Amino acid sequence: MQPRLKFYFSAGAALIALWPAAPVLAQTDYPLILENCGVTQTFLAAPESVVSAGQASTEILYSLGLGEKVTGTSVWFTEVLPEFAGLNAGIERLADNDASFESIVAKRPGLVTAQYEWHIGPQGIIATREQFADLQIPTYILPSDCIGKDNSAGSDGTRLQPYDMAGIYQGITELARIFDVTDRGQALVAALREREAAAVAQAEALQLDGTSAVFWFSSAEMDIDPYVAGNGGAPAWMMASLGLRNVVESAEEWPVVSWETIARADPDVIVIARMDRRRFEADDHLKKLAFLQSDPVASQMKAVRNGNIVIIDAHAMDPLIRNIAALEALAAALADLDLK
Known part of the structure; x- marks a missing residue:
């Protein structure tokens, strides 16, 4: 089955449009x-x-x-x-x-x-x-x-x-x-919080009940252990916010975990990073996809067999305002995936 690929986009321009409606606060x-x-x-x-x-x-x-x-x-x-x-x-x-x-x-x-x-x-x-x-x-x-x-x-x-x-x-x-643009700051935060709450509500409606996931950032080489999200950084926040269970139990932000260990946990969803850099071969998300579909171990995971693969911009996995757009994209993708 072909993976269902999702890319996210930002709606930052819409936030700027909210400023005139924001209450004017004290300077x-x-x-x-x-x-x-x-x-x-x-x-x-x-x-x-x-x-x-x-x-x-x-x-x-x-x-x-x-x-x-x-x-x-x-x-x-x-x-x-x-x-x-x-x-x-x-x-x-x-x-x-x-x-x-x-x-x-x-x-x-x-x-x-x-x-x-x-x-x-x-x-x-x-x-x-x-x-x-x-x-x-x-x-x-x-x-x-x-x-x-x-x-x-x-x-x-x-x-x-x-x-x-x-x-x-x-x-x-x-x-x-x-x-001295307090009103703009308050409007921007309010808009981001509203979008965050909407994404969480969208995921809650899916009743995911502990659906498991793993975030794959990259690998130093295609056939060695990957860098995946632990329980400390932005991807862990996304998973927790949407009711997903991270199969990686490390407290590190980006630990190296073997594919054998990940395959034993058998995640329901795999999120992979798309990036512009090419420091490692696995920085290329297309090569990530090819590996998942061809590797004897990784290809047997149910997320790969069911096509439950989501692609998110790598930079959105760092702490920044793009986390909200990534949260929205992940919530929307979950609604489209086969999680039965």
């Missing part, structure tokens, strides 16, 4: 003092400009209508959300990956935002927050990379608590306060 009362990932930052006024090191923070700034303040971006994982393609084309990309400290400082930004603490943090590969502070440049790291997470060892860090959208919503709210 930000400066000086604004925020505790951000263990660092106290004081803002005397809304920053005139911002440089972003991380696609997640860039797309939040765009979603808040702050694109005219963004003077440089870096750390890109995939194409920008379609509704921001024109805007993004007119903004300087300092680097596809890690911009240099010097290139960011040269833009004289009023704020530098980051998606991950390992880019701008205690061991920041771009710089430490203290280095920026010495130049009187405030920094802001998305709380989703700090809340319930220990980043002291390794680039990925260790989640001490399961991920949920609270850190993303906090990041939207706080960036809106920093730039």
